[in-house]
Every structure is written in C-alpha cells, then in structure tokens.
Amino acid sequence: MARTAKKALEELSRRGPHDVLHGDLSLVGLPGIVCTPRSGLGLPAIAFGHGWLQPPRRYLGLFRHLASWGIVVAAPGTQRGVLASHSAFTTDLRTALDVCVNVRLGEGEISVDASKLAVAGHAMGGGCAVLAAAEDERIRAVATLAVAETRPSALDAAQQVHVPGLHLTGGKDLLTPPVANAEPIARAWGGPVQLRTVKKASHLGFTEGRHWTELVLHGRSEYGTQRLAKALLTAFLLRTLTGDKRGEALLNADVSGTAIDQSLTRGGLVRA
Template sequence: MARTKKVLEELSQRGPHEVLHGDLALVGLPGIVCTPKSGLGLPAVAVGHGWLQPARRYLGLLRHLASWGIVAAAPGTHQSPFASHRLMSSDLATTLDICTQVRLGDGQISVDPKRLGVAGHAMGGGCAILTAATDDRVKAVATMAVTETRPSAIAAAEKITVPGLHLAGEKDLLAPAVSHAEPISTGWAGPVQLRTVKKADHLAFTEGRHWTEIVLHGKPQYRTQRLSRALITAFLLRHLAGDKRGAPVLDADVPGCAIDSEHSREAAAAA
C-alpha cells in the first residue's frame, strides 16, 4: 500500500516535461493541444468534452498528460444543447489525424500513429468509445463519468478489444454508474477496469467555473481531478508508451477509488 500511495502521489504531480500550448484552429479544428516541448514518436490522446462544456475545462488534464510525455488535444466542437454524438466522435478521429500528420511545435515534436488513444468526460467519454469502435488506430480508451450516446456507446463497447479504464462518480446523479459505466464495462470486449471515485459528482472532473453548474449536477473537485489525472496518466503511459511505472496504481485499489470490476472477455473465452 505504501508503494501504491507513493506512485499515486508521483503521478498526480506535474511530470518532467516542459509543456507547450497550441490552438487546433490553426490547422482547421477549434480546440486546444498541449505537447511536451520536444520529442519524436510520442503517444497522443484525443479528449472529448462533456455536454455543454468548453474544451478549456479540461486544460489541466491536457497539460498534465503533456508533462508526462503524451500529446493531448481536445476539440472544441459540438458544445450546443443539440450536439451530435456521431459528429463529435468523428472530430476526435480528426484530432488524432492532426496529431499524427502535423509536425507540432517548432518541428521538434511528432506523434507515432501506432500509439494513439481517446478519452473523454461524460458525453465526450461516450463519443470516445464510438471512435474506438470504428478507428483501429486507437489502442486505449479512458473515460470519466461516461454517459450513453446515440448511437449507443454501450453497444459500441462490445466491439472494442483494446484496454479501457472507466472512472465513475459515486455521487453522480446525471450519469450513475449502474446505468452508464457499468453496462459499458460489462460489455467491453477487451481488458477493462471500472472504478468509482468517492464523493465525486458529475462535474467533479471538470476545471474552473462555468454557467452549466446552474443546470447540471455538481462542481469541480480538486481531489477528484488529481486522482483521475494520476489514474489516466498511469493507464495511458502503460498502454500507449509501454511505461509501467504506474502499475502499482492500476493493479490495486487506491485511496478514494477502489476497483469495482475488472475483466477481459477475450481472456475468459480463451480459458
């Protein structure tokens, strides 16, 4: 347990890389991109925002991942009440295209097209699942307070054989795990882990203040942000970069976030 707490604390802190910030709009898509100052053949992740949420509410997460050597980008599209889940999923794939096809920074940054992942909060998590189900470049999926989508993220999960990590909020009234994260995890075709963050509500994973706190459930929680950043960083480092330093965190319960379920349907079938 001491080892787990030490690694959790390390991964919740800023990583060793200096971080650069950019605007995806310069290459044709509104949004934010954060990268390490330099590095070739880096992993990359496209991060989807929650319903009505601007991409800037995930800037801390993007910066954190970049500080650990992962290019992280969040498209700022489909922020209206009538957002298209299908089109947002397509924009996440386009974001990965940008990361792999555009030389970022001053030409000192490039992304390996074989080391790509998707992540997202709420609606963005569901859309990340839709992307992973149709884009075989995606090697890992992480979600926070994931919600069902149209087309169905629950149905799409049955097609995904890459690793998945799903973080649900214990106090989430808008996306209770029993109706969203649990059926997604149960149907997941590949290795998957479901965790519930204690005392976290629906907006606990977001950052800063926003008018949607009036109509949606919850507000940002620093503790939840630190915990989710550490877990997602450990997960993406392992599955996109082959870096296993976060293994003590991923393979055990951590304070405030125990493992609810963990399985691989493929492994079970082979047995």
C-alpha cells in the same frame, strides 16, 4: 502493495518532467486545444472529448498534466450546443488524431507515433470516445470519466472495442450514475477493462474552474477528483501506449478515495 500504489499516486499526480506547450487546433482547421511536451519524437497522443455543454478549457489542467508526462493531447471544441451530434463529435475525435499524426506540432520538434494513439473523454465525450474506438483500428486504449450513453449507442459500440479500457465513475454522480452508464459499458467491453469509482466525485467534479452549467448540471469542480483522475489516466496511458510500468501498482490496487469494481474488471491493462 498499498504503499507502492500510494507512492505511484503521489508521483503521477504531480507534474511530469517535460515542459509544456499549448495552442489552438483551429490553426489546422479544427476548433479546440492542443497540449504537447516542448519536444519529442514518436510520442503517444490522445484525442479528448469534452462533456455536454463544456468547453475544452475546463480540462486544461488535465491536458497540461498529461503533456508534462510526454503525451500529446488534442481536444476538439466542436459540438458544444444543447443538440450536440454524437456522430459528428466522434468524427472530430478521429480527426484530432489525424492532426496529431500528420502535423508537426509545437515548434517543429514534436512527432507522434501512429501506433500509440488513444481516446478519452468526460460524459458525452467519453461515450464518443467509445464510439471512435469501435470505428478506428488505430486506437490502442480508451479512458472515460463519468461516461454517458450516446446516439448511436456507446453501450452497443463497447462490444466492438477490444483494446484496454479504463472507466472512472463518480460515486456521487447524479447525472450519469454508474449503474446506468459506466457499469453496462464495462460489462459489454470487448477487451481488458477496469471500472473504478472515485468515491466523492460528482458529475462535474472532473472539470476545472467555474462555468454557468453548474446551475443546471450536477456538481462542481473538485480538486481531489481531478488529482485522482490525473494520476490514474497518466498511469493507464503510459502503460498501454508506451509500456511504462511506473504506475502499474496504482492501476492494480485501491487507493484512498477510489475503489475498483472487481466484478467488472477483467484482463490486464497492458499495452495492446
């Protein structure tokens, strides 16, 4: 099993088979980034929420990676101020899904299947992803990175989410420590859930490049953290949205650098 999980990690941490396009969501009235495979009909799609004060471009490598595996990614660039509205950002995530479903993206050769939608996010964006999933019955899966509590409460909303959830936490995260954020959210989750720690990850380890917020928040960009997150999110989203089992061994086993919290993991992360 360990060798199989390692092989899945190696495969899914590499770029997928699709050429990738990326563009500006503001062309359809919502500031942000969209990444897609060059072509494909009936594709899965996710809306991704950025962390507090972070621009969406700090996750562009993740977006392009997911798109290379056939997943459309729309990331609103709204609510980036100090006093960000979590409710408004939750609405923007849902609007981003509307764009994916209702707008022919790319060069007109891409369409999204409305039954294959998910939300994901980092920190504040992860908390807002939970809020969106509690409100929107179209959403079939949720993935978070160093999830943070929100107002209204993501912890309260987690009880209303009955689709599979994957929560990745940072073992060295001092800003959103798992015991105060991801652990209670996973414990309250209403559906299948997995809590997994990326052992050496800091809060900003999931982001890419340099940014002024490194002066006031905890951590910095970490290649190893991003590699693990790319592989795990790819495995999870392919499994839950399309039934693709190639990453199943990775989802069910510890691999170097990560550890599954078995006490806060229940149900199978299968297509809802």
